[in-house]
Structures are given as structure tokens and as C-alpha cells.
Amino acid sequence: MRALHRLSAAEVKNAGPGKHADGGGLWLHKRDDGGAQWFLRVTVHGRRREMGLGRLSDVSLKEARLEAERWRAIAREGKDPIKERDRLKREAARSDNTLRTVATDAFEARKAELRGDGKAGRWFSPLELHVLPKLARVPVEEISQQDIKSALSPIWHSKADTARKAMNRLSIVMKHAAALGLDVDLQATEKAKALLGKSRHKPQNIASMDWREVPAFYETLNEPTVTHLALRLLILTGARSKPIRFLSLDQIDGSVWTIPAELMKGREGKTGDFRVPLSTEVLAVIELAKPHSRDGYLFPSARKGVISDATMSRLMERRELPERPHGFRSSLRTWLSETTDAPHEVAETVMAHTTGSAVERAYRRTDFLEQRHALLERWADHVTGKGTGKVVKLA
Template sequence: MSSSLHKLSAVGLKSLPSGKHEDGGGLRFVRRQDGTTAWVFRFTIHGRRREMGLGPYPDVSLKAAREMATEYRQQAKRGIDPIVKREAEKREAIRNLHMLKEIAQDCFEARKAELKGDGTAGRWFSPLENHILPKLGKMPIAEVDQVVVRDTLAPIWHEKAETARKAANRLNLVLKHAAALGLNVDLQAVDKARALLGKQRHEAKNIPALPWQEVPTFYASLGQGITELALRLLILTGVRSAPIRFAKPDQIDMEARIWTIPAELVKSRKGVTGDFRVPLTDEAIKVVEDALHHGGEVLFPGQREKPISDMTMSKLMRDRGMEARPHGFRSSLRTWAEETGQPYEVAETTLGHVVGNAVERAYQRSDLIEKRRALLAAWADYVTGNGGADVIPLNGVQR
């Protein structure tokens, strides 16, 4: 052993007075006036004198301090700054300790602006919250690999194929968000998990729709209750259920016969933002007037004056033994429009779909509201039997 190293002894450390005590090779033991202690390693790198703390005594023993000093001394000889290297290792360790749950929440917050109602409906986050985070939420995101993803999705991969697909897609976005934050993640984990899981047996099915030829009969069977009025307006306008449920009197201009659906209730459409105007036909205005008689902050109030629930209209149809669901009336309208030769761009815009590429939309600023008004007027005439439809009343209800 060199005489310039290991000058201190483990036994003698406790009795050393205040001051700086050299062990050799750059390792120094410091006892302060207040009795606290510290190990300090002094080295020269690129002609610059530096000091780095190794921790207090006795938390760091003499043996441990010497081992660290030896390692750092060798690094300095190779031109590696031990302080810079240690800080880099700390940052990497911190990055690798980020839990999946934290990153998922941060990803959700970052995407809220592009989600309907800032994601308050919970549909974007729920696949993660219900199927990914209960098992993987507390796992460091750096440890998320194809095996744990496969094991997490396996129970629902075939039985709940669409839910599994959404959960996988959301997790993939979270991993990309983590990578953008500079975290160490496997961006291929989800794709590799899909390969391990294999092709899904379950095929996604379209929401059942009532054939357009049967819509007049169903419409004629509806009464004047809140749920039935909501279904009437949904059928007549072709909008989704959320705008119907959250419709408010102040959204409707009775004189202009236009219903303006706020942007937060409009399903995200690539390249299109803002409110969505819906022209109201004579029949639609009658429905609105009937609904206004019920009063309330919303047009179709449920319990405690809150909007009717998402399942209320579906339940009415299900209780009648129907396979079709409310959302399917959009398909009924679109098919009728196709069969009766309605202009493609007018029919698509009526449903709130984006028509044309970005360049075409830049030049086509009109929302075709008057053409859509004519289309919906023809649809209303058909639905109510005024257009020559053969309406067969159900349950003895005649309009």
C-alpha cells in the first residue's frame, strides 16, 4: 500500500478534532465546528480543480468512501468528470422512476384542449383508468415492455376487443408522451404486445340502425314525454346524443330557426373547430316548443333538472324490444340521403363530417346551412309521412 494513501483509520475517525483530515489520493475527511462530518473527494479534470461530496460519516464508512474515491479517481484519469457523470446518472434514475400513472395523467392534461369538453366525459382516459392503470399504474414507465402490456390486455383482448384496442392506443400515446419528456421508454412495447396477443377474434360491429324505411313508423309511435321528444329531435336533426342531452334553450334561435351546438359538444373533427350550426325544420321547431313547456335549464331535463342520462333514449328502444340504438338514426338518415339522391357534401356536412382535404376546406368556407335545411326538410317530410311515406302507427298512436 502506498504511503500517500489510506492515512486514516476507522478507529481513529471518531476522535479526530474539527478540521480537514487527508486520507490521501484526494480523499478528505471533514469535521465541522458543530460536530457534523463529511467526506470530500478532490480531483483535477482538464486542468480544473474540483471537489465533490461523498456523504456524511458514519452513513458513509471509511471503506465505502475509499471505494468511491478509487472509482472517481479512475474516471478522472480517463478524462471523465465524476461530478458530471454522477449528476447524469441521478437524472437518469429520476427519469426511470416516473410512474406510468403520473405520465398518463400528464398526457391526458396535455391533450384536453383537443378533446370534447376538455375530456370531462372521461371517454379518452377511461380505457387507461379501467384496464391499464390498475395493473401498471405504479410501475416505472421505463419498465413497461411488451410482456407486461400483453399480460394486462390479455383478459379483454378477445372478449372486449374494441375496449382493448382503445386501451392499447391510449397507452401507445402515453409512451410517446413520455419519450417527448425525455424519459427512457420502449416506443415499440404496444406494437410488440399486439404481435404477442395475435389477431382479435371479435370483430367490431357497427351500432345497430333502424332501416330508413321503418323510421316513419317509429317516429309516429313516439309520444310527448321528455325522452320521446329528445328522440324526435335526434331523428330530425341527425346529431349525436350528447348535443341533444345538453341542449339548452339559449342555444336555439327560434326566429332564425338555427340551433348552435357549442364546440365542446361537437365531436372532434380533424382540421375543423368551433360551433356547429343545425338548421331546424318546421317539425323540429314543434319538438323544441313542446320541450320548452317542460321548462328547465336544459331542453330535455332528467332527474333533479339535470340532462337526461346517456342511456335513457337507448333504454326506451331496448324496452320496446328493438335492436337499433339512437346513434343508429344517423346511419338511417345518411342511407336515406344516398337512396334519394341528396348531394354527397350536403349529406356529410349534415352529419358533422369533414368533407374534402385541407386545401379544399380552406376555399370552401360555407357550412352549407341552407342546403342542409332543404335536405332536413325533405327528411322531416319523409319521417312524418308528409312526403308520401307509408306510416304504420305502432301501439295505436296516430299522429
């Protein structure tokens, strides 16, 4: 074995990007972005294995050496240290395998896949609110379809979407438990669905305003407040609430607004931003909003961050209107169908909807930006009372 303990504490601290050997298979990998990790190389049954030993910020040189010796000893016994570590984790899980513990572990394992590392809590909240209050202390191996039915029956018909999410999350947790080596019933959630029966909940569409009535409403948004201006942009662009609320000046380049994929419904965690052409009216509204900007965001809240999802809805509630902001997307889509000759794929792209098969989309090399610009300019004319009432032609 090569000499051990080659690195000093000072060398560890001052080492540049690259891989630095401490000896005996222990390495420090420093990345260009400033991060650093320890890893151990060992050979077991003629196969080289590399196992991470933690970040430098969490594991000191002394601790890394102790860990390295621990796993080198395992390798000398002819055991794969990575598999042995996994086995020990599974045994530890068995000693505390309540649903809450396993659910929390499953959540931690999936954080990287979730928007903002799941900090908003939306992934975990259906479990936290509707399953864990009854089943948190139950060993996951003992959970049956009857237990799941009992937990979700109060909301199965009244809050169908939440119940569906809770059932989905619970299924993921059960699969995670199985991956840990626990003897769980992977069919428990499907059996519970059979016991609960088909949901009687009938989803209601969000009320939308007739496109003919939008100009009169738009005219009432005549105050240069954050709420009025945000709602005006939502109407004019057809965008959903979240991209509007998180609109920042660096997303705008001339007459094009590029919405990051993470702010688009259905594109979280994927590549592919979405471009929105900005009409003359939109650019004027943005100029009015700039004095309100804080930390780059055009629509900051009174205290911290950006305005809430409910801010624009409350304005319409106070006016005793049945419609809600999201309904203006339907207003725009109906206007596109009834007053323009826009092809289906262009109109759907205005709404940021996906059209065609995966193969068709792969060969389509356009997002119809120019056609959409013309349509949204005419929509702005209609909204501001300048429209002619004639059919908008793209030709």
C-alpha cells in the same frame, strides 16, 4: 441590480391590469380577466429568460420573492434556471417513476387538450381499468412488451376498441417518460401489438330502422316527456345523441340551431361550429320541450344535468326493438340516397360528415344551409306521415 421589494402586499392586491415590477427581475402580471401570475426575468449568457413562478392565488408576495432569489442565485452561477428546474423535475420523477405516477403526470400534461379538462375520465379510464391494475407499481423503465401483452391480452379480441385506446394511451405515457429523461423502451407498445396479433374482433354496426318504418315509430312518441321529445328531435335532425342532450335555448336562433364544436364528434378542441336547419316540425317539438327546460337545457335529467346517453336507448330496449337511437342517422342517410337527388357533398353535410380534400374544403365557402333546410323539411314530412313518396328535388 435595481432596488428590490418595490411592491407592498396592498399594491399587489389592488394593482390594475398590466405588469408590475418588484425589482431584481421579479414581475407580477395582472390580466384583464382578473388572473395574475408571477414571473422572473434573468439574463444568462447574454440571453434573457423568463420563467413563471406560479399564480398569485397560489404564491404570495413573500413566497415569490424567495423563489426569485433561489433562481437568481442559479443564474449567477451561469446556469439557465429554466433548464435547471426541468432537470430537478426529471430527477424527482426518477425517484418515483412507477407507471401510475408517470401516467398521471402525462394525463395532467394533456388535460388542456381534452374536453372539459378530462374530467369525464375517458382519456385515463382505459389505463385505469385494464393496465394499471397489473402494472401500476412497476417502474416505467422496466416495462416490456411482455408486460403490456399480459395486461391487454384478456381484452385484445373481446374489447378491441378499448384495448386499442389503452395501447394508444400507454404509448403516450412511454413517450412522456422519455421526455422526462427516463430510459424507457419506446417500441414496447409496437412490439406488444406484434405479440398480441391482429384482433379477431369484428365490429358490428348499430342496428338502424328502415326509413319506411320510421313514421310508424315516430307516431308512438306521442307523450310530451323529455325522452320522447329528445328522441323526436334526434330523428328529425339526424344529430348525434350528445348535441341533442346538451341542446340549450341560446344555441337556437330562429330556424337555425348552431351546435358548438366541442359537442360535435371529431371537432373537439377545434374551431368551427355546425349549423343545423330546423324544420317546422322541429320548431314545434322545441316549443313542447321548453316547459321542461332547466338551466337553459331543453332536456334536463330528473336530478342534475342533462339526460344520460342511455336514456333514449333504454326506451327502445323496453319496447324490445333491436334498433338504437344512433341508427336513425343511417335511416336518414339511406332516405337521402334513395328518395332525393341531393348531391353527395350536400347529403354528407346533412350528416355533419367531412367531404373532399383539405384543399377542396378550404375553397368551399358554403355549408349548403338552404339545401339542407329543404331536405330536412321533406324528411320531417316523411317522418310525420305527410310525405308524397316522390323523389325530393333540390332544384
